[in-house]
Amino acid sequence: MNAISKHPVFANELRADGSFVPQSNLFTVPFGYGPGEHRPEAGRYRLLWMKACPYAHRAVIVRKLLGLDKVISLGTASHFRTEYGWEFSLDEGGVDPVLGIRYIKEIYDRADPHYKGRPTVPIVVDIITGQGANSDYFRLTNYLETVWSDFHMEGAPDLYPEESRGDIDALNDVIFRDVNSGVYKAGFAHSQEAYERAYDTLFARLDELERHLQTNRYLFGNRLTDSDVRLYTTLARFDAAYYSVFNTNRNRLIDFPNLWGYARDLYQTPGFGDTTDFAAIRNSYHASPHLRGFAGNPSGIYPKGPDDRLWNTPHGREKLSKG
Structure with a gap:
């Protein structure tokens, strides 16, 4: 048994046959204009990431390619995980300057104080409410490519053509x-x-x-x-x-x-x-x-x-x- 299998951070994602299965996402409400969905709005959301994570990185790439960096702000956590998860130790005072949080875990705790999974990136946070909006790393880039189209820069590539x-x-x-x-x-x-x-x-x-x-x-x-x-x-x-x-x-x-x-x-x-x-x-x-x-x-x-x-x-x- 290797060190990962004994590490509590990953305990819930290890199966009896020795395989690794990633955990489910906590924040899955989509972006869109339907009932209950998160409505795209310039300046309202902040994308949190850490630079080593490939799933967070692809959201940052799409944000940049489409010019959404002008309307969705970016918070960067340290690439060293602490016992409390990802920390904003790169920022002055050790807190995210917009959300005022020290750990990404704080967003998860607000939604579910009893959450037992790993606080992960990427996560988009509603700046007005301070609540997590979406952490669905598999679909997040598709939301940015479609329902956020009104905010794409002129000449932005169509990364997800309908046809x-x-x-x-x-x-x-x-x-x-x-x-x-x-x-x-x-x-x-x-x-x-x-x-x-x-x-x-x-x-x-x-x-x-x-x-x-x-x-x-x-x-x-x-x-x-x-x-x-x-x-x-x-x-x-x-x-x-x-x-x-x-x-x-x-x-x-x-x-x-x-x-x-x-x-x-x-x-x-x-x-x-x-x-x-x-x-x-x-x-x-x-x-x-x-x-x-x-x-x-x-x-x-x-x-x-x-x-x-x-x-x-x-x-x-x-x-x-x-x-």
Whole structure:
């Protein structure tokens, strides 16, 4: 039994067969204009994240790509989890300057003082009421891409085109199951069988995506979509964290020519690289107190590499958009 399986933070997400199943979200009321839904409104909501989390990162990328950074503010918690969860220790006085809270847990406690799950990011908070609005990381980007459309900047990309939503949803399900969640299923498994099952599924899917991206610039041809955002945030963390900490070590990202070029292409696109903090990613996964024992790193030493400068090297994938 590994350190994760004995850690109370993850106890509710471990199954008897040794597999890891992520917890359900607490705040699931959608954004929209129907009864009981959270109505989009400029200046009313604040998106809380921490830079190492891939699920929070994709909401931040979409927020930036669509120009919603002008109407939804951003609160950044430290990438080191404390015994009370994510903390705003990066801010002056150790509190979020807009919400006045020290821990994201405070938002969860307001909704349910007896909540036993992990307080997670991303979470969108209603600034007026101080209550959590939505923490549904699987659907949040879709809300930003659709019901928030009145607030998109001029020329914003259509990341979730109506005519392709069925195909995008289907691919997003696969990416989440086998890749986004796949690295955690491997890393947090507490049986050899569960680990190998997740490992084999992960790399089979990466092999398939590698072949697809040989002739397609993005997952849907020449068009950047929500699916690319979802795949990118896992790829950005692969060599810096998952390869070593989660033992997903058959290949590094840089060993996949097409996936590596694709990831660099996205990184060099405004909204992706400028919201990616490799130092925070390395520090959090390798040296956070709740992961040190699991990572075999009791001293909390985090690696200097891989070299971040490699992400700015030419990728040559523009040629796939021609002709």
